[in-house]
Amino acid sequence: MATAATTRNLDIGGSFRWLSLGTVSGRGRRLVDGRSTSAVPTMAIEISLLGTIEATSGGNAVDLGSPQQRALLALLAVRGGAVVGVDAIIDALWPEDPPLSAAKVVQTYVSRLRKALGQNTIQRRGHGYVLDPARAAVDSLRFESLFREGRAAEALELWRGPALADVAEARVFAQEAGRLEELRLRALERRIDEQLAAGDADTVVGELNALVATHPLRERLVGRLMHALYNAGRQAEALEVYGRARTALVAELGIEPGPELKDLQRRILVQDPGLAPPRHSEAGTELPPGQMHPRRHNRRPRLIAACLGVVAAAALAAAFALTRGAAHAVVIRPNSIVRIDPKTNKVVESIAVGREPSGIVASNGAVWVANEQDRTLSRIDTRTHGVVAIGGLSGVGFVTSDTHGNIYASGWDYPYVWRIDPKRVRVAERFRVRSRAVGVAVGGGSLWVVDRLVNGVTRIDLGRPNSLGFVPVGADPLVTAFGFGALWVANSDDGTVSVIRPGLPRAQTIKVSAKPFGIAAGEGAVWVGSNADSTVTRIDPERRRVVKVINVSSSPLGSDLYNVAAGAGAVWAANASELDVVRIDPRTNKVVARITLGQEPRVIAIDGDNVWVSLAAPGT
Known part of the structure; x- marks a missing residue:
C-alpha cells in the first residue's frame, strides 16, 4: 500500500514561461490526420490540454500569460464550442473569494488571449464566451475522435503528460482530467490488445509492468500483463502477478479478484492453448505450424x-x-x-x-x-x-x-x-x-x-x-x-561547459x-x-x-x-x-x-x- 511522500517545496523564486520541450525529448504531437473520417482542416490555432496547457499559432508557441489566464483558455477549450457564462468563469478562477472586479478581470484576460490567438478565436455570446471550433483545434477533442474510430495508437500519440497538468488540482478541472485519464487508459488497453493479438507480447510486458504499478487495482490491466507474460514464456511470473493483485485487492478493498481474472489464472495453470495469439501471414491467412511472423517496425524518416x-x-x-x-x-x-x-x-x-x-x-x-x-x-x-x-x-x-x-x-x-x-x-x-x-x-x-x-x-x-x-x-x-x-x-545553446566548485558563487x-x-x-x-x-x-x-x-x-x-x-x-x-x-x-x-x-x-x-x-x- 502506497504511503504519501514528503514534499519539500524548495521554490526559490523566479518567473518563467511554460514551453514545449517536445523537440528536445523526442516527443511530438499531431492534431490532424487526413485519413480520419472525422478529420478537421488544419488550423492556425492549436490548443493542447493533454499535458500542460499550451497553444501554437501557425506552428509557433504562444505565450498564454498568467496561470488564471491559461485556466480560462482551458475552460473554454474543455467545453468544446459551448458557451461558458461569465459567472461560471468567475467561479472557476476564484472558487472561494472572487474580487469585486472579477468580471472586469475576465474581460482583460479574454482581451489578452484574443491578442495572442486572434480576435475571432474567442467570441462573445450573450453573457458568456465561446472558443470558436472552426478557428481552434483542441487535442483532447481530436483524441476522443480517434479513439471512437478505433485508432487507439494514433490517439495516444497526442498525449504529452497528465491531462490539464498545470490546473488539474482545481475543482472545476479535476473531473475532466479524470475523465480524460480514464479514456487514455482505455485507449492503452485497446492498443495493447492489438499488440497481443499480433503476437507482440515481449514488447508490451515492460509497459504493462509500469501501468500495473500505477494502477494496481485495475483488473483489466493486471489480466493483460498476465496474458503478455504467459505468451512471452514467463508462466511463473504471470501467476506471481495474479498473486500480488489478489493480495492488493483483499488488503485495500476487502474483495477477491473478479471472475475474468480468476478464469485467466485457471487457464494459465492448465496452459489453455486458447491463450496463444493467432498467427497470421502478411495476407491475413494462417501460417503453417512452426512458421514465425516477421516483425514490422514503423520508423519515422530521419535527417540522415x-x-x-x-x-x-x-x-x-x-x-x-x-x-x-x-x-x-x-x-x-x-x-x-x-x-x-x-x-x-x-x-x-x-x-x-x-x-x-x-x-x-x-x-x-x-x-x-x-x-x-x-x-x-x-x-x-x-x-x-x-x-x-x-x-x-x-x-x-x-x-x-x-x-x-x-x-x-x-x-x-x-x-x-x-x-x-x-x-x-x-x-x-x-x-x-x-x-x-x-x-x-x-x-x-x-x-x-x-x-x-x-x-x-x-x-x-x-x-x-x-x-x-x-x-x-x-x-x-x-x-x-x-x-x-x-x-x-x-x-x-552556447556550446559551453560550466564548472562549479562547491562553495564558490560563480x-x-x-x-x-x-x-x-x-x-x-x-x-x-x-x-x-x-x-x-x-x-x-x-x-x-x-x-x-x-x-x-x-x-x-x-x-x-x-x-x-x-x-x-x-x-x-x-x-x-x-x-x-x-x-x-x-x-x-x-x-x-x-x-x-x-x-x-x-x-x-x-x-x-x-x-x-x-x-x-x-x-x-x-x-x-
Missing part, C-alpha cells in the same frame, strides 16, 4: 535519409547478439536495456522495460531506468531480472544515485526531483526548483539539479535539505556530472563543440558529447581546458550523439541515428570499437565491469 540503407543493414545484422559464448542469442528489442561486456564488446543481456527508456543508473545490484512515455521509473534486479515500476510521476527522464543507494529522478517538463527509497521502491520525498528540473548529479554532499529555464543549477544540501543555493551557468543547460571535486554542466566557462548533449567525469578526464557534430571533447580537469576532440560518427552526416559515459576502462558514446555505441580508449583518444544494436541507444550507465544502455525504437 541517405544513410537509411546502411542503418537498416546494420540493424538487421544486430538483431541478435551472442551471450557469454553460449549457443543461444540475445534478442535486442526497443523499450529495453542491454548489458555490454567490456571484455568482448558484445551484448550479453537484454531486459524489457517501459516505453522510451532514457535516463539510467546502476546501484546496489539494481538498474533504474526512466521511461519517458510511461512517466514511470523501473527497477531491475540484475540477478533475477525482476522488474518493479514506480508510477505517478509527472514526468521523468533523468536519474542519479547517492552513496546510500537513494535514487533521484527528474523530468523534462516539471520543476520536481523525486527521491526514491531503494528498499521500499517508492517515492519518499519531492524537491522543487525554480523552473524545470532536467539533469541531476550527486557530489560534495549535495544534490545538484540543472534548472533549465533559468539557466542555472540549484544545489540541495543532502545533510540539510532545506538549505540550498543557486549558481548561474550558460544558455540552455541540460545535463551534468560531478567529478574531480567539481560539478560540470553542459550548456546546449562558475568557470569552457568552450566546447556545439550542442553538448552528454557529459561524464571519469577515466582521467571530463568527456563532453556534441550532438551537432558527433564529437567527444576531452577536458583536462586540473587545467580545465580542452585537450582533444574525437570524432565518433561513421557517416559524414553525423550520428546524432545523445549521451556519453566513462568507466570500465573506456569512454562510451551513444550514437542515436547510427544505432550503435562507440568505445573510446582514453589512453589513445581513439575509437576502438563500435557495438551495433539495431535500436536507438539513449543513455549509458557503468557499474563496475558492466555497461548498461537504454534502448528506444529508432526515430522516437
